[in-house]
Amino acid sequence: GAGVSQSPSNKVTEKGKDVELRCDPISGHTALYWYRQSLGQGLEFLIYFQGNSAPDKSGLPSDRFSAERTGGSVSTLTIQRTQQEDSAVYLCASSLGQGPYEQYFGPGTRLTVT
Amino acid sequence: AQSVAQPEDQVNVAEGNPLTVKCTYSVSGNPYLFWYVQYPNRGLQFLLKYITGDNLVKGSYGFEAEFNKSQTSFHLKKPSALVSDSALYFCAVRDAAGNTPLVFGKGTRLSVIA
Known part of the structure; x- marks a missing residue:
């Protein structure tokens, strides 16, 4: 079956823009x-x-980061006023639940802030 | 608090030799333990997990791991390394009780030399 998908695969943005x-x-x-x-x-x-x-938001590094999940399916991670230190690969994973279930990862989105 | 340590940043092994990638953990209760592999420019793939029962767990691609409660370790092993095993390996743990996120180690880069 289909795995976890993420989009875009690459994103280049200017400092200060939202993604x-x-x-x-x-x-x-x-x-x-x-x-x-x-x-x-x-x-x-x-x-x-x-x-x-x-949601457990305990890992969000600042209030510029937020995420939502609509209808229990698709999720969007939003980064406002991007900074150069936000440049990284953002990975999404899903699992049948918490507990003993393994997570399945998407290919990631490579974010570059210029 | 839960944590994972992968004491080796890099492991080099000759093709055909056995390999070990080390992992130690800390949780307050019983652990759920996982190994993931990340090939170059690809997402993380699940290898194997320990939930309960037999301390020796077998997983994908001929890998296995041994849970050692007294040493709080979960080392990844393979009897005969292949060049194609060269990748970044991550150990992860979460407490079986409660609802805490999975905690990943910093990763160990395995290089198998022909």
């Missing part, structure tokens, strides 16, 4: 996660959604 990154999870997966991976670094947790529960 939206999209994630389409695997159908039927109730949990959705956003991570950030800087060059050569590990994964930094940003936010996760589980069903209809309030």
Whole structure:
């Protein structure tokens, strides 16, 4: 079946502009996660959604970052007033739920802020 | 709080030799443990997980990992390395109790030399 998809695959934006990154999870997966991976670094947790529960936003680095998940499916990560330090690969993952379920990752969106 | 340590940034091994990528963890309760692999310019792929039961877990591509509760370790192993195993490997953990996000290690780059 179809995996997790993300768009765009690459995004170049000017400092100060807003960007939206999209994630389409695997159908039927109730949990959705956003991570950030800087060059050569590990994964930094940003936010996760589980069903209809309030999202866990504990990893968002600043109030310029926000995310929503509509209809329990597609999610959008928005970064306002982008800064150069926001440049990274943004990864989305989904899973059947929390607990023992493995996460399936999308290919990522490479964001470059100039 | 939960955490993961991958003490080696880089592991080099000759093709055909056994390989080990180390991971230690810290959680307050029982752990769920995962290994993921990231090939160049690709998203993360799930390799294997430990939830409960047998301490030796077998996964994709001939990899296995051994859960050692007393040493709080979950090392990834393969009896005979292939050049195609060269990639970035991530260990991850979450507490089986509660609803905390998965925590990833910083990753270990494996290079298999022909």
